[in-house]
Amino acid sequence: MAAIATAGPSRRTLDALVRIRELGIILALTVLVVFTAVNNPRFLSGQSIRDILLNSAILAVMAAGQAVVVITRNIDLSVGSVLGLSAFTVATMMSAIPGLPMAVALLAGIGVGAVAGVVNGVLVRFGGVPALVVTLGTLYMYRGVTYSWAGGQQVNADELPRHFLRFAGGSVLGIPWLVLIALVVVGGVSLIMRNYRVGRELYAVGSSPQAAELAGIRVARNLLGAFTVSGALAGLAGVLFAARFGTVDAAAGTGYELNVVAAVVVGGVAVFGGSGTVWGAGLGALLLTVIGSALAVLDINQFWQQAIVGALIILAICADRLVAVRIARSLTKRDSHV
């Protein structure tokens, strides 16, 4: 409060703070954590925090890729199916050749995902088909491929090599590998989107594809890249999924696309493209996971979870729209003074 009274640098800091898009979600997260912890202190125990972080890691990795696609004014609904395909591929591979090192598994998963992403990107860009339709179609197709390959079989934890399963439980300096990977992915993609030319180009494509084209940005190549990144990260998430849960069947990751889109939208990435941040999407993933755990800890019917996710998506779009309207109004007001 003192910051408002004293003008000068601290005032500016406060202004900058208020203008951060992700402030709302950070506040929501804080309120939720404090409220739940007060009602049930067990919520903040080491094991509980560890579970939340591990669960949000997989979602955050996918959300980072989805954010890149949504920033270009597209959408990738096929991510859940890509996760399933990658998880099953890697699990089958590792159970067949137990000697393979973890790095090979990671690369294989990313590779499978990247190929699926390239297919999406090619269809969207060169087929002139809207991303919603293409990825709705490939959602079916990739899942179907996994099912016809796997049939009713599943790979169980006891068929997988020890070092693969230990990867999910292992940690460096007390931080689990999965969380570390998620941090690196979200941080790295954020950095690229914020500071590097390719990132700024992706924002430009999302703001106005025609203007970007006229400005000499290679829209086709950028879109292809965005879908490849989304696919590759969904593939990486597949490997993490297989390592974490140990049991993989053809249905792995079914319906994840909804949570990923929710994480991105709740994290402040506008569905019209051109705005929002990747780390916001990562925070969105964290918030969704925390809500899930909080519901369980507070003894609220688990069935509410999906309804809350839906309500959150709608709230986030409404908030985004409100901000857009206010900005537009303030811009016209400024024009009238000129």
Place this chain on the structure above:
Amino acid sequence: MAVLVIASLAVPSFGTSRNFTFLVLDLMPIALVALTMTLIVVTGEIDLSVASTLGLTSSLMGWLWNNGLPIETIVPLCLVAGAILGACNGFLVTGLGLPSLAVTIGTLALYRGLAFVVLGDGAVADFPWNYTGWVTGTIGGGAVPNVLVVIVALALVSGVVLHATPFGRSLYAIGANAQAAHFSGIPVARTKFWLYVASGTIAGLAGVLWTLRYSSARADNGAGLELAVVAAVLLGGVSIFGGKGTLPGVLAGVVLLAALQNALRLQDVSGQALNVVTGALLVLSVLLPNLASSIRTTWHRRKLRQAAAH
């Protein structure tokens, strides 16, 4: 059409009257929901929440039945519930000016979640025989199912509305250019709002019929149906960008999709391989017209260039 002929020749049991009854029962929910979906997509919007509306209506039906209400009261209540759910979508899209894709992804999750809140993961099964029997029954015990009458009647109504009324023409105008339509005096927002109400009501009706057909009210009834409906509508030649498409085309799309799935199933193709086919059809149905038109443009340009050279 070709698929129907090939299917009935190649798959022996496909052409039987018994299979025809099953085919109609299978395509019933897709056909019903596709009718209103066509109108919405023609205006350039989309409604992805239809399957969740179906599930929530089904849950509601089970819950009301468990609470001892007579079925004659439950059915109208469920239709009203569907209309209210549609009105919520309509308000968010037109009242607040939000993108329909994002809104209906949100309500897809919200309505499905509420369906589980209402009924949990159990099922309610003991619906009265004379109602469930009517839905699965056929006219005079023949091959024509009773529900075909419902589908045909509603298809006629929506066909006439879309293709033979000023209201229908205004939908194309909105889809082609909403701003221009607004300036030429078409109440764009109000029109879209009522389309969403209609979509919700029809999804509610589909929920009631689905529940009676399987005699089972479950929260996950119709999960994933929105994909099949969108696939059928696009397959029927409606442009996802709005302004183009016909209702007979969509009905042909529905029949094609259902017949293909039915024929493959009779050939013992696994249910999941069907997903590959549905997905591929969806992509191809939008890809092919685009490819054709781009080939035509290149060909046309080359001809112009040749003419200029001469």
